[in-house]
Amino acid sequence: MKKIVILGAGTAGTMMANKLRRALDKEEWKITIVDQFKTHYYQPGFLFIPFGIYNKEDVVKPKSDFIPSGVEVIYSEIDKIEAKENRVVLDGGKILNYNYLIVATGTKTFPDETPGLKDKLWYKEIFDFYTVEGAVALRRFFKDWEGGRLVMAITELPYKCPVAPLEFVFLADAYFTEIGIREKVDISYVTPMPGAFTKPIATKMLSELLEEKNIKVIPDFYIERVDNEEKKLVSYDEQEVPFDVLTVVPVNMGDAMIERSGLGDDMNFVPTNKETLQSLAHENIFVLGDASNIPTSKAGSVAHFAAEILFENLMSAIEGRPLHAKFxxxxxCYIETGNGKGALIDFNYETEPLPGTFPLPGVGPFGLLKNTKINHYGKVMFRWIYWHILLKGKELPVEPLMTMAGKKKVG
Known part of the structure; x- marks a missing residue:
């Protein structure tokens, strides 16, 4: 029997398990998925927990609910991939041989990489919201906080869900306005980027929104350390930003197993053909989602669109055909902007976010680079879509490749 092994039962790995099990003969192909954790987290929902919009229970479900029958599930840590031998070594020494391997081990936060970040103020006055533990701890803090300097800081690029820190400050503005202490809260957005976002047209729109909400942007700030005694961020060029409460995006890196396997770059992301999603080093290894080094956002939508391409190419490889599908x-990305509104951006390797309508030209119903109520509803609806359609590998009425239909060229 031929074997496909999927490493990681998060968004990307679960989608592929569902797609492949439907497509491949059960008598001919054995599919195995490996993950050390049994709980699946709806990570976009972490953002809403600090403001009491979601609770922890809203963002967690058993992984077993989404993995199809006929797929072998192994809950175990992964020691390493031995790519030349076509095998995976699990913690404890168990060996999984494979004909094809899909690496979907994602990215993780490493607060220890920044000196002083995970120190005595961690989860007391310094928080992340990229873990459910951090989001819940921040919720408890905000319940009693009476105001001061709130700093949202990004340590390093790349990081998953690039718009989430922006959404955080927008929601913070709305939350503190609602409870009547916004005039007592100074909100700053600290980023190593030259502006609010990586793309100029979107940056202009988002910067205007930040200014309108009285949120200060501190660009080109590369955090060297966090001073817990004086409660300040210190950059490599000795700039300082004081805080009373710090919310931070820690350094994001690929799984340590990638490093042990000798398959990663200096951030433990797997060098991947950005079009075919095939490992640059091994033809029978494909990489999906945040585990790869492809030059686009580490976001759930990317994993979804890329999964369509990877599926086509893996089927081509199995049948001995050239890999014609190109990602x-x-x-x-929906961007929650607070007060029941949201924005939407749609882009790819070559085209930055542009104004227009999505998914239908001239009709929408969603507005690109517009701050509207319908975009907010799109964000809210996505949680249901995620649990019931996306994870199960079902088709959505959105093409995997970007289209210019409905978009308006600028300049």
Whole structure:
């Protein structure tokens, strides 16, 4: 029997398990998925926990609910991939041989990489919201906080869900306005980027929104350390930003197993053909989601669109055909802006976010680079879509490759 092994039962790995099990003969192909954790987290929902919009229970479900029958599930840590031998070594020494391997081990936060970040103020006055533990701890803090300097800081690029820190400050503005202490809260957005976002047209729109909400942007700030005694961020060029409460995006890196396997770059992301999603080093290894080094957003939408391409190419490889499907880096992100409104961006490797309508030209119903109520509803609806359609590998009425239909060229 031929074997496909999927490493990681998060968004990307679960989608592929569902797609492949439907497509491949059960008598001919054995599919195995490996993950050390049994709980699946709806990570976009972490953002809403600090503001009491979601609770922990809203963002967790058993992984077993989404893995199809006929797929072998192994809950175990992974020691390493021995790519030349076509095998995976699990913690404890168990060996999994494979004909094809899909690496979907994602990215993780490493607060220890920044001196002083995970020190005596950690989860007391310094928080992340990229873990459910951090989001819940921040919720408890905000319940009693009476105001001061709130700093949202990004340590390093890349990081998953690039718009989430922006959404955080927008929601913070709305939350503190609602409870009547916004005039007592100074909100700053500290980023190593030259502006609010990586793309100029979107940066202009988002910067205007930040200014309108009285949120200060501190660009080109590369955090060297966090001073817990004086409660300040210190950059490599000795700039300082004081805080009373710090919310931070810690350094994001690929799984340590990638490093042990000798398959990663200096951030433990797997060098991957950005179009075919095939490992640059091994033809029978494909990489999906945040585990790869492809030059687009580390976001759930990218994993979804890329999964369509990877599926086509893996089927081509199995059948001995050339890998004709090409991923274009398509990303699609709702941006929660607070007060029941949201924005939407749609872009790929070559085309930055542009104004227009989505998914239908001239009709929408969603507005690109517009701050509207319908975009907010799109964000809210996505949680249901995620649990019931996306994870199960079902088709959505959005093409995996970006289209210019409905978009308006600028300049």
């Amino acid at each position: 274009d880096g398509h990303a699609n």
